Structures are given as structure tokens and as C-alpha cells.
Amino acid sequence: MTQEPAPAPHRAPGMIARLSRARPTKPGEIYGVPGQGNTLWLSALSIGLFLFIWWLVTFMGWVKPLFVPSPMAIVHKFLSIWDTGFTGTPFLEHVAISTARVFGAFILACVIGIPLGLAMGMSPVMRGLFDPPIEFYRPIPPLAYLPLMIIWFGIGETSKVLLIFLSVFAPVVLGARSGVKSSAIEQIHAAYSFGASRWQVLRYVILPSAMPEILTAMRIGIGFGWTTLVAAEMVASTKGLGYMVLSASQFLQTPVVIMGIFVIAFIAFAFDLLMRFIERRLVPWKGKM
């Protein structure tokens, strides 16, 4: 867009020119912080364009429906599965079971991971003990240790929730741990100079100042959780969104695969919006001081 010459002053800027800039440039903002501006319209345009090309490709018959079904086929599939279920299980039960697995693992990871991360940030002993195992398993893809989970914990719920738990756990621990460092030494000294105990410093200074990083880590963590869901439901599942996608792919039911992907993306996105809302309410001061 930088190549495009600025519109002549005597006529109103065209549609494309207006869309290419997220918002008319305000005086003094030309050399401002890069990346500012509202992106809502551009995002809507991007989604609209994507849907249009998808529709065009299928409508014109350029790609076989087996590979890329039309958007309407996905909607029809969604409605029919909503009515009759998938492999004998109602649609909402698939959603509920997957959501329960992910959120169960997520809550467990937060309940254990946040205190552990804070402890690792506060104490060299805890850091020394727990840093090696966490750093060791963190970069391993969950699919790689999935077989071990099955051998050790069987094919029931335990191994599924544990797999998701492990993928959420590491980022949450690391976030809480680095959050400990976000309080300024002056804030800690101020508390001590009023006679605060170590516990009070943790409670009144370190914990609140770590909140932004903890919340960010939770957002990243739940993302990993959804990513791992399909892997977790590869094993002896008969219910769940991941199972639905996998089993549909084995029977080349591409509309179901795509529909399942959209449902997972939608739930994850809705939860992320909720987390952003919580973030704005809980830590409005984030980055302000």
C-alpha cells in the first residue's frame, strides 16, 4: 500500500484508499508508534474475502467437494448433526465432553501450576528442583509421549486429561514464574519498610504485580490445551470434538472435519474473548506504570 500515491486533495479518497488505511491519519501520528489503529473493518474484509473465495472455488467446481466442500454444505452438515448427532451421540454432548476435558485439565494446570511457578520464582530451591523436568518435557510434542501416557494410565479419561494438562501446565508455570519478577524492588522495599513479613510481601506486592503475566500465561496455556485435544481424543474415544474430526476423516466426511475444526476454533476464540475481558477488568493498570 505504500506504493500507492496519496489521493489528490480535490477529491474524496476512494474506497480502496480508505480501506487500506485502518483509520484516517491524525495530525502528528504519522511518525507515531507503529501498528496503531482500529483493525475491525479490515478483519471483517479479510474474513469476507476468505468466505467469498471459498464459495467461488466450490461453486465454479474448480475443486471436488470431497476435498473442499462448499460453505453451505458445512452449514447443512452442522444442522443435520445438531439434529441427529454424530455416531449416535448428540452434538452438544461431543462439545460438552471435549470442553470438560480441556477445561478440567486447564483448571488443574492453573491450580497446581500458578502456585508452583510463584514458588519457583521466589525460591532458588524450588527453581533448582523443578526447572529441569519442566524444561525437559516442555518442547516435546504431546503426540510423542502419548503412547507412554496410554501405557502408564490406560485408555480412559486419565491419560486424555493428563495429556492436555501437561500441555497447559508448562506455559502456566513459566508465566507465573516470570511474573514474580515484574514487581519493582522499590515496591518490595516499601512493603518491607512498613514491617511486612515475607508472606505479606508475596500476598500484597508480588502476587498482584504478577497478575498480568499469569493471565497472559493462562491464555497461552488454554490455547495449547485446545491444540492437544485432538491428539488426546485419538485414543479409544467414542465421544468428543477431536474424536468427531478424526473419525469423520477416516470415512472421508470432509464437511464434518471442517465443521469440527470451526466449532473448536469458535469455542477457543469465545474463551479468549472472555479472558481478554477479565484481563481488562482485573488488571486495567497493565503496562501503565
Add this chain to the structure above:
Amino acid sequence: MGLSINEVSVVYPAADRRPPVEALSRINLTIEDEEFVVALGASGCGKSTLLNLIAGFLAPTSGQLVLDGAAVSGPGADRAVVFQKHALLPWLSVLDNVAFGLQIQGISKATRYETANTFLGMLGLDGFQDSPVYKLSGGMQQRVGIARALTCDPRVLLMDEPLGALDALTREKAQELILKIWNDTHKSVFFITHSVEEALFMGTKLVVMSPRPGRITHMFDLPFSRQFLNGTPARTVKASPEFIGLREDVLKIIFADEEAAA
């Protein structure tokens, strides 16, 4: 009574191929009741180390600090600190920030808010009780910090370049405000600054320090803050020949240190 610092040295032990550093060498200083002691010196002269010692954040390698007959052995509410910046808690309102010290000490909400409101009024912050601190200007944030330090009724007020981050105009107003509060509350003050003019105007006693090793090289008794509190306008005090003469003398001492370092 007051605070007395006797033969205090601080040595940082040798670390990776660096020899041990003597941050403070045999410091002797007393801060009497209601005295306003200002420390001034080139960077690296150990002013902040001295303040951290008095606050109790740091223990001396040798020597002793005694406050009202008892040895200082750690931070305590009898010595409140006002920091240059970053010391307020942005998740708390102005009122809760000022009441923070009392909250730490387990004072009930009603009582601590009452005390906090008294000091907010004294510092001209009435009406800002519920404001978030991160929305205040730098000068107002610093007044919140001072109000917070005063709530626990400390014996000594330790101020570590509290006005260093303020613009010139706000800074002069803040100097006058601090002097008035000092005069009203009868606290002892230990005040660190980089500004010679500020040091001369504020203190009743000026301590000039030199680096390598950090030590006290000169002490002056100062009349200027009393002149201001007795009604002479601040600018008149700062423009008087005695003030300017002493300012140049002190500047010479500090520049000599800076040149020796370069």
C-alpha cells in the same frame, strides 16, 4: 536521641575477577530530632547505599547504626522511605496506596482510611481518593508516596531523590511542600538529591560525599530552609548572595570529584 551512624563501612565482596568494592568507608553521621539532613555527591559516592543502610535493607560490613538507643537491624515502620519512582502499587486506588502501610500493620479499614485521608488533605490530594494512581501526574504520584510514608508516623523520613523525575516547576513546588510538611510534622529527614540548589534550599545540614571509597568529605550547616519557613519567598532565598556563594563552593567540590574520576 535521634539516629547515629558510627564508623559504618560497607564492602561488597570480590566477584568474578573484580576486587572487593568499598561502597562506604567509616561513615560517622548523626541525624538529630527534627533535623533535615541532605546528602549530595557525584554518582557512585554511596548516597543510596547509606539510605539503604538506614532503612535497614542493607546491613553494614562493620560499624553500627543506632536509632533512639536501639541498633538498627532491618527495615521497620519507624523509618519510612519515599522512593524516586515505581514504588506505588498501581492495582490500588490512591486511598488504598496511602493506607497500605497501615494495612500491613493490621489496622482496621475505618481507622486506616481516616488516617490516610488526613495526610491526603495535608498533601493537597483531597478528591483523588478513588483515582487509580497510574492516571495521576508524576508530581501527584510523588505526593501520594509522601503521604503513604507519613501515615505510619515514622521517626525518620528517608527520601531517595524523591523529586528527581519531576519537571523543574513541579519540583520547586514540591520542595516547598516538603519543607512545610517537615515543619508541621517535626520529623527527622534524610534526603538524597543530585541538585545542589535543592540540597542547599531544603537541608538544615548538608553532607557532601565522595566516591571510591564512598565517604563524607564535607559538612555544612544551612540556614536557608528556615529563612523560607519564616516567610522569605523561595526564589528570594535561592537568589541571595550567601546562597549563590555556597552553591558555587559545593559545585567546585563535586566537580573536583568528577574530574578525579574521569
